[in-house]
Amino acid sequence: MRLCIECGRAITGRSDKKFCSEMCRNSFHNKRNRRETVIQETNRILQKNYRILQGFLSGNEREITIIRVKSEGFDFNLFTSIEFSPSGEPCFYCYDTGYVVMNDCSIKIVSPSNYFSLQSKI
Numbered sequence: 308m309r310l311c312i313e314c315g316r317a318i319t320g321r322s323d324k325k326f327c328s329e330m331c332r333n334s335f336h337n338k339r340n341r342r343e344t345v346i347q348e349t350n351r352i353l354q355k356n357y358r359i360l361q362g363f364l365s366g367n368e369r370e371i372t373i374i375r376v377k378s379e380g381f382d383f384n385l386f387t388s389i390e391f392s393p394s395g396e397p398c399f400y401c402y403d404t405g406y407v408v409m410n411d412c413s414i415k416i417v418s419p420s421n422y423f424s425l426q427s428k429i
Protein backbone atom coordinates (compact mmCIF):
# COMPACT_ATOMS: atom_id res chain seq x y z
CA MET A 308 0.00 0.00 0.00
CA ARG A 309 1.31 3.44 -0.97
CA LEU A 310 1.07 6.31 1.50
CA CYS A 311 0.63 10.01 0.88
CA ILE A 312 4.01 11.75 1.36
CA GLU A 313 2.23 14.71 2.95
CA CYS A 314 -0.22 13.20 5.45
CA GLY A 315 0.66 9.49 5.49
CA ARG A 316 -2.81 8.25 4.55
CA ALA A 317 -3.29 5.46 2.03
CA ILE A 318 -3.38 6.47 -1.64
CA THR A 319 -5.90 4.99 -4.02
CA GLY A 320 -5.84 5.17 -7.81
CA ARG A 321 -2.92 5.53 -10.23
CA SER A 322 0.32 3.84 -9.20
CA ASP A 323 2.43 6.99 -9.71
CA LYS A 324 0.42 9.16 -7.34
CA LYS A 325 2.36 10.63 -4.41
CA PHE A 326 -0.51 12.43 -2.68
CA CYS A 327 -3.92 11.34 -1.47
CA SER A 328 -5.54 14.61 -2.56
CA GLU A 329 -5.03 17.96 -4.30
CA MET A 330 -5.01 19.56 -0.86
CA CYS A 331 -2.01 17.43 0.24
CA ARG A 332 -0.20 18.10 -3.05
CA ASN A 333 -0.65 21.87 -2.61
CA SER A 334 0.29 21.76 1.07
CA PHE A 335 3.50 19.83 0.28
CA HIS A 336 4.59 22.23 -2.47
CA ASN A 337 3.72 25.33 -0.47
CA LYS A 338 5.84 24.15 2.45
CA ARG A 339 8.74 23.37 0.13
CA ASN A 340 8.49 26.78 -1.52
CA ARG A 341 8.47 28.51 1.89
CA ARG A 342 11.60 26.61 2.93
CA GLU A 343 13.36 27.61 -0.29
CA THR A 344 12.36 31.22 0.26
CA VAL A 345 13.87 31.20 3.77
CA ILE A 346 17.14 29.78 2.42
CA GLN A 347 17.30 32.28 -0.45
CA GLU A 348 16.52 35.21 1.83
CA THR A 349 19.20 34.14 4.34
CA ASN A 350 21.78 33.73 1.54
CA ARG A 351 20.85 37.13 0.12
CA ILE A 352 21.41 38.84 3.50
CA LEU A 353 24.73 37.04 4.08
CA GLN A 354 25.96 38.03 0.64
CA LYS A 355 24.92 41.62 1.23
CA ASN A 356 26.75 41.63 4.58
CA TYR A 357 29.82 40.25 2.83
CA ARG A 358 29.69 42.91 0.10
CA ILE A 359 29.37 45.65 2.73
CA LEU A 360 32.42 44.38 4.67
CA GLN A 361 34.39 44.00 1.42
CA GLY A 362 33.40 47.52 0.39
CA PHE A 363 34.90 49.00 3.56
CA LEU A 364 38.01 46.85 3.21
CA SER A 365 38.60 47.87 -0.39
CA GLY A 366 38.32 51.48 0.76
CA ASN A 367 41.00 50.57 3.31
CA GLU A 368 38.64 51.20 6.21
CA ARG A 369 38.80 48.78 9.10
CA GLU A 370 37.26 50.57 12.03
CA ILE A 371 33.72 51.67 11.30
CA THR A 372 30.91 52.88 13.48
CA ILE A 373 28.00 50.49 13.94
CA ILE A 374 25.58 53.22 12.84
CA ARG A 375 27.43 53.57 9.54
CA VAL A 376 27.53 49.82 8.93
CA LYS A 377 23.81 49.58 9.68
CA SER A 378 23.06 52.50 7.38
CA GLU A 379 24.63 50.45 4.56
CA GLY A 380 22.07 47.73 5.32
CA PHE A 381 24.28 45.39 7.33
CA ASP A 382 22.31 42.79 9.32
CA PHE A 383 24.08 41.88 12.57
CA ASN A 384 21.79 38.88 13.13
CA LEU A 385 23.36 36.78 10.39
CA PHE A 386 26.90 35.46 10.02
CA THR A 387 28.42 32.19 8.78
CA SER A 388 30.79 31.35 11.62
CA ILE A 389 32.20 32.63 14.87
CA GLU A 390 35.71 32.33 16.26
CA PHE A 391 37.19 33.36 19.53
CA SER A 392 40.58 34.98 19.99
CA PRO A 393 42.85 33.60 22.74
CA SER A 394 41.43 36.30 25.03
CA GLY A 395 37.88 35.08 24.31
CA GLU A 396 36.88 37.93 22.02
CA PRO A 397 34.34 36.75 19.41
CA CYS A 398 34.95 37.41 15.73
CA PHE A 399 31.83 37.09 13.56
CA TYR A 400 32.48 35.95 9.98
CA CYS A 401 30.59 36.32 6.74
CA TYR A 402 32.43 33.70 4.72
CA ASP A 403 36.14 34.64 5.02
CA THR A 404 35.69 38.21 6.21
CA GLY A 405 34.77 38.98 9.78
CA TYR A 406 34.47 41.69 12.36
CA VAL A 407 35.19 42.19 16.01
CA VAL A 408 33.01 44.50 18.09
CA MET A 409 35.39 47.13 19.51
CA ASN A 410 32.99 48.87 21.86
CA ASP A 411 29.34 49.97 21.93
CA CYS A 412 29.69 52.02 18.78
CA SER A 413 32.21 50.51 16.40
CA ILE A 414 33.53 47.33 14.79
CA LYS A 415 36.90 46.35 13.38
CA ILE A 416 36.89 44.36 10.14
CA VAL A 417 39.14 41.31 9.97
CA SER A 418 40.34 40.52 6.46
CA PRO A 419 40.75 37.06 4.93
CA SER A 420 44.50 36.97 5.64
CA ASN A 421 43.73 37.30 9.36
CA TYR A 422 41.16 34.57 9.06
CA PHE A 423 43.63 32.04 7.75
CA SER A 424 46.24 32.95 10.34
CA LEU A 425 43.60 32.60 13.05
CA GLN A 426 42.66 29.20 11.63
CA SER A 427 46.23 27.94 11.72
CA LYS A 428 46.63 28.94 15.37
CA ILE A 429 43.62 26.95 16.51
Ligand SMILES: [Zn+2]
Pocket residue numbers: 311312313314315316326327328331
Ligand atom coordinates in the same frame (compact mmCIF):
# COMPACT_ATOMS: atom_id res chain seq x y z
ZN1 LIG B 1 -2.54 13.23 2.02
